[in-house]
Amino acid sequence: MTEPPRAVFPVRDASAGPADLTLTPAGEPPRLRADAARNRKRLLEVAAELAAERGAANVTMEAVAAAAEVGKGTVFRRFGDRGGLMLSLLDHIEQQIQAAFLSGPPPLGPDAPPLERLRAFGPAVIRHEHAHRDLYMAAHREQSRRYNPSYQVRLTHLTLLLRQVGAPGDVELTGHTLQGYLDTVLVEYLLTSRGMPVERLDAGWHDLVDRLGTPR
Amino acid sequence: MTEPPRAVFPVRDASAGPADLTLTPAGEPPRLRADAARNRKRLLEVAAELAAERGAANVTMEAVAAAAEVGKGTVFRRFGDRGGLMLSLLDHIEQQIQAAFLSGPPPLGPDAPPLERLRAFGPAVIRHEHAHRDLYMAAHREQSRRYNPSYQVRLTHLTLLLRQVGAPGDVELTGHTLQGYLDTVLVEYLLTSRGMPVERLDAGWHDLVDRLGTPR
DNA sequence: CAGCTAAACGGACTGCGGTCCACTTTCATT
DNA sequence: AATGAAAGTGGACCGCAGTCCGTTTAGCTG
Incomplete structure (x- = not known):
C-alpha cells in the first residue's frame, strides 16, 4: 500500500463527465x-x-x-503486495499498447477516423492480452486493484472515441461494457477453454461497436 | 479439486450451439x-x-x-479449496435467483414475453448481487472457477432469451457481453466506489438489451 | 456377522504472503 | 563537515491455504 503511482500516461481527461478518477493521483511519483x-x-x-x-x-x-x-x-x-509487483511488471507491457492507440499509426492511432479506431481497438487489445496472457492473468489473480490506472486509461480512450462517433446513451457505461468484452479472463476462456478462433472474437467486437456506437 | 458437482439446476440445454459445457458433469452428485x-x-x-x-x-x-x-x-x-467452499455457500443464494428467472412469476419468469424477461433480468441480478455482495465478492476473490455452473446457467438463459427475441449476430458472445455488464465486481465498483445510483445501471441495462437484442 | 476395501478423517507439516520493528542510509540544512 | 530526521532496509515472525499420510470407519459381500 505504499507504491507510488504507476507510470501511466498522464492523460488529461478530455471527456468523462463525473470521472475525475481519484485513482491516479496525477502528481508525478514522489521521488x-x-x-x-x-x-x-x-x-x-x-x-x-x-x-x-x-x-x-x-x-x-x-x-x-x-x-x-x-x-x-x-x-x-x-x-x-504481490498484486502491486505484478501491476508494475505489467506497466511496461501496458505502455506498449497505450502508445499504440494514443499515438501510434492508423488505424489504431489518432490519424484514423474515430469509428475505425474504435473498431481496431478490440482486435488489437485481444491479441495483445493474449500474447502476454501469462502476466495479465497473474496480475488479475491478485484482484486488489482491478479498475487500476490502465483500466482507466482504456476507459477514457473508449469513451472519448464513443463520443466522437456520436454514440447515444450513457457513454461511460458503454465504455465499461466494451471493456468487459475485452476482459483478459473472458478472452482467455473463450480462446483457450472454449477454443473459439480469434476471428470470431474480432467479429463479435465489430458487431458490438456497430451496435453500441452508431447513433441508431 | 475433489468437490462433487454443485447443486445447480440441471438445465437441459435447449439452445447453446457448441456449448456442451463440460463444467457441469451433468450426472447427479456421486453419493x-x-x-x-x-x-x-x-x-x-x-x-x-x-x-x-x-x-x-x-x-x-x-x-x-x-x-x-x-x-x-x-x-x-x-x-x-477456499473457492470451492465459497461457491458452495453461494449455491444456496444463487439458487434463489435462478428459481426467480427460471420458474418464478413475471416479468422475470416464463410467463412474461422474452423481451420483458430480458429487460427484467439485469435489474434483478444487480440487486441480488448487491444484496449478497459480501459472499459474491469473497467467492470472486478465489478466482479458481470463474465461469462456473452458475455463470453457465445464466449464460444459457440469456442466450435462450436472446434467440427468442430474434437477436442478430453471435448470440453466445452477446450473452457474455451482457454477463460482463452484470459482473459483481464491476457493479460493486460502479455503485460503491463511483457512487452511481442503481437506477442508472438499470437504464444502462435496458439500453444495452434494446441495442443488442432487437433485430436492428 | 466377519471380513474387506474404498472412502473419509485428522492433524502435523510446508510454503508463501504479509507485518513489524530495531537498525542503517540518504540527503537537506546549516 | 556535522547533524538530525525522514526514508529505506532486512529478516524474524505470524497466520492461513493447501498437502500428505497413517489411521479409522462405512457399508457392501458372502
Missing part, C-alpha cells in the same frame, strides 16, 4: 531516494527474469527478494 | 458416504454462521474446521 530507486529497478529486472523462466504465476516475493539480494521487507515496501 | 454427508452439511452451516458474524472474507478454513469439530483435511477434501 525515491537513490538507494530505493536502484533497488526498485533491480527488483523489476529480476522479477521479469524469474517470470520469463518459470511463469509469472510461480514467482514468489521471497524469490524475487533473494535473487535481487535484498530483504523481503524491501519488496513489500516498494510494491505493497 | 457421499453417510458420515461425509453429515459433515458436509455441518460445515456449510457453520461456515454460513461464521460468514454472517464476521464477514465472508474473514472466514478461515481452519476456523470452519474447528467450529464444525472436524479436521482441517476434511474441509479441504470436501470443498477442494
Whole structure:
C-alpha cells in the first residue's frame, strides 16, 4: 500500500463527465531516494527474469527478494503486495499498447477516423492480452486493484472515441461494457477453454461497436 | 479439486450451439458416504454462521474446521479449496435467483414475453448481487472457477432469451457481453466506489438489451 | 456377522504472503 | 563537515491455504 503511482500516461481527461478518477493521483511519483530507486529497478529486472523462466504465476516475493539480494521487507515496501509487483511488471507491457492507440499509426492511432479506431481497438487489445496472457492473468489473480490506472486509461480512450462517433446513451457505461468484452479472463476462456478462433472474437467486437456506437 | 458437482439446476440445454459445457458433469452428485454427508452439511452451516458474524472474507478454513469439530483435511477434501467452499455457500443464494428467472412469476419468469424477461433480468441480478455482495465478492476473490455452473446457467438463459427475441449476430458472445455488464465486481465498483445510483445501471441495462437484442 | 476395501478423517507439516520493528542510509540544512 | 530526521532496509515472525499420510470407519459381500 505504499507504491507510488504507476507510470501511466498522464492523460488529461478530455471527456468523462463525473470521472475525475481519484485513482491516479496525477502528481508525478514522489521521488525515491537513490538507494530505493536502484533497488526498485533491480527488483523489476529480476522479477521479469524469474517470470520469463518459470511463469509469472510461480514467482514468489521471497524469490524475487533473494535473487535481487535484498530483504523481503524491501519488496513489500516498494510494491505493497504481490498484486502491486505484478501491476508494475505489467506497466511496461501496458505502455506498449497505450502508445499504440494514443499515438501510434492508423488505424489504431489518432490519424484514423474515430469509428475505425474504435473498431481496431478490440482486435488489437485481444491479441495483445493474449500474447502476454501469462502476466495479465497473474496480475488479475491478485484482484486488489482491478479498475487500476490502465483500466482507466482504456476507459477514457473508449469513451472519448464513443463520443466522437456520436454514440447515444450513457457513454461511460458503454465504455465499461466494451471493456468487459475485452476482459483478459473472458478472452482467455473463450480462446483457450472454449477454443473459439480469434476471428470470431474480432467479429463479435465489430458487431458490438456497430451496435453500441452508431447513433441508431 | 475433489468437490462433487454443485447443486445447480440441471438445465437441459435447449439452445447453446457448441456449448456442451463440460463444467457441469451433468450426472447427479456421486453419493457421499453417510458420515461425509453429515459433515458436509455441518460445515456449510457453520461456515454460513461464521460468514454472517464476521464477514465472508474473514472466514478461515481452519476456523470452519474447528467450529464444525472436524479436521482441517476434511474441509479441504470436501470443498477442494477456499473457492470451492465459497461457491458452495453461494449455491444456496444463487439458487434463489435462478428459481426467480427460471420458474418464478413475471416479468422475470416464463410467463412474461422474452423481451420483458430480458429487460427484467439485469435489474434483478444487480440487486441480488448487491444484496449478497459480501459472499459474491469473497467467492470472486478465489478466482479458481470463474465461469462456473452458475455463470453457465445464466449464460444459457440469456442466450435462450436472446434467440427468442430474434437477436442478430453471435448470440453466445452477446450473452457474455451482457454477463460482463452484470459482473459483481464491476457493479460493486460502479455503485460503491463511483457512487452511481442503481437506477442508472438499470437504464444502462435496458439500453444495452434494446441495442443488442432487437433485430436492428 | 466377519471380513474387506474404498472412502473419509485428522492433524502435523510446508510454503508463501504479509507485518513489524530495531537498525542503517540518504540527503537537506546549516 | 556535522547533524538530525525522514526514508529505506532486512529478516524474524505470524497466520492461513493447501498437502500428505497413517489411521479409522462405512457399508457392501458372502
